Amino acid sequence: MPKDAAVEEFARLVRAVKARDGRSYEALGRRLNVSASTLHRYCSGATVPEDFGVVDRLAVLCGADAEQRRALEESWTRADRARRPPAPDPEPEPAQAQAQVPEPAQVPEADPGTAPVPEPASGHARVPAPDTVAVPGREPGDGPGTTAAGAGGGRPGLPSGGRRRRWGRVGLFGGAAAVVAAVTLGVVLLPGKAREPAAPPPPPLTWTVASHLWANGCGHTYLAERTPPPPPEPADARRWATAAGAVHGGETLVRVSVQGRGASAVVLQGLHVRVVERGAPPAWSVYRMEDGCGGAVTPRRFEVDLDRPRPVARARDGYDASGQEGRTLPAVSFPYAVTAADPEELLVSARTARCDCSWFLELEWSAEGRSGTVRIGDEDGSPFRTSGTEGRPAYGYDSRGRAWITASESGQSG
Template sequence: MPKDAAVEEFAGLVRALKARDGRSYEALGRRLSVSASTLHRYCSGATVPEEFAVVDRLARLCGADEEERRALEAAWTRADDARRPPTPEPRAESAPGSEPAPERRPEPEPGPDPAPTPGPELDLTPGPERQTAPGPRAEPSPDPQPHPAPELDPVHARASGLPSERRRRRWGWPGVVGGALAVVVTVALGAVLLPGKAPGRPAAPPAPLTWTVASDLWENGCGHTYLVRRTPPPPPEAADARSWAAAQGAVDGGKTLVRVSVQGKGTAAVVLQALHVRVVERSAPLPWTAYRLDDGCGGAVTPRRFEVDLDRPRPVARARDGYDASGQEGRTIPAVAFPYAVSVGEPEELLVSAGTAGCDCRWYLELEWSSEGRRGTVRIGDEDGAPFRTSGAKGRPVYGYDSVGRAWITGEESGQGG
């Protein structure tokens, strides 16, 4: 396969995974611990990852099955080979387990008490001295150090048909010893950490559903209030609200809107049984100033949603109807009623509106599901996996942005009030 074709084949598979997931480059990059621009270069074919591990994590995150991941790994191998210069052929084959032959050096000039000529430093750990040229044999130390354990990687590499360097780059392990240790630790901890895992019983299969979350939404797409410690720069467009808020260290003021998109991963339907709210931390509301980001629009449709009062001791997600006022008579949009079935072809969007006046709350959503005799619960946080955070803004000074004067002005001046 031509070099460019190999790289494009790999990039096409990565683009397909990204399109299947539906999240932005920034959101996916955070999950993979790479920047949005780096992920974009993988998708465009401008760059081939040094290690397959990051691509494998992307495949798992996007719900790829075992066959798709094997095809992706094969495509990465071809693309990686195409981007690298050919490796020079070794001078001679070495027997399994043998040490590389030392580089031949010219014999030293005869002279009194010739010192031994050191060979190439192949072993960096302490051990008995080695001789690579004629000379007096070094006396063994009184308490010799043991030889280091032989490197196992070439054996595994020969068994798989891959060079040892490729094996290390493929999975991102710093060395074979670390890799072997990781396998041992994984096997040892599997019985404890894997859900449903117990001695004599196989691990429970993975959840049959997938979801995406967006938590920097504006009310009807028109506006939102943030609490900020100091005066922020001008407000962003709604699509850039997340990065703007993160740069200011802003916190949702009074209300947080969360949209969760859920769908099945296989042919079987998945039944959503219930939606719960778990508050994991409460403290006093932040004493910061409230800044109202508002486009001044007015939405004709109020979507159906779940309303949550975070000030209650045990908050409950209560389903509410929506309303469409765009027609002449208007119509009610029925609330989501559990149990509710989703599948690959029939996803569902759950909109949650959580509000507080008396706390700085950190909280999660928990979604119960069942499918083909199995049940489970998934915990849903913001796009970074952290809990959502909402702080009461009652009594705080409120500022709106004057686009003509290009300055933040008080709520009374802007007509927004507290």
């Protein structure tokens, strides 16, 4: 099957960037925290990386200028789009499925000559709902803060049209109600354009996240409710898991690439774990990916036990297996300093045996008299999710028979 032209062009640019440096795949892979075989697949066009971050770091490492990096990113975008499966055509909606919207209840307007609405016996003024606050010169439903008739945004139990009330006849009660509602909503009704609260300045660092990593680029475990397709290439793991509705089984590997926005150093003070939801693991089957292990580097490695009441990210030794003789990379604790030209790679291994856990990372930073915390989640902003696999049936993939078979038949254990 011929390769797509967009993928070929992207691979050509990656090879050109690598050629600027002259170092081997193993040497560059050690700096980029990817295996030599993975980097070779990018250069050959066999795989398009899931995110552009690793290729951009390669370009910076090899001395590419801003224009070359921009061209490389544009080429990656085209190649990534070409490798995505086409979206299915939407099914036509049957005519009878269209909901019949009833006409809103007709409520007569208040007679201009009627007396104001009496106050309750308790003496407390009744406050209209925030979606019907009366504003001088504006009818309810004319702008933000109101619900337009037929828009479907009204609260349950109220007709979408609501009761229409004219400002000139509301009197003291209407004015007091509007003031109380304005205070409740945190909005001050003043002539002219309302002032927006000042937005906090952006943090002086940027980061990218990859969460569908495989241990040493060769194996991973997923939980899925139904039998999934055959195992994907590691670079396509996220798309495969999304299509199969699979979640990480037993362990999630998260790589956070952090760098400053400029030449000034940003100090990374600490990394914390926040579990936002716990539950029992789903009664799904376990599917193990096996792709053959290659060399890998795991710098700045952290382990998290999600089964603990208050999980902590603990620094651990890394391991460099890219050479003929592997070597241990000693654990280094916080703080770290990053700049635009000197990024850091944080590899977090979060494990659980008994929990279906949703969680975030929180990274503390300080720079030039300022400090703050950024919350880091999955690529789409949602929390990471890791689920235990104890007691679940396990399967491995038989590449010859092209079928999932039980782990005992495939010779896998764990």
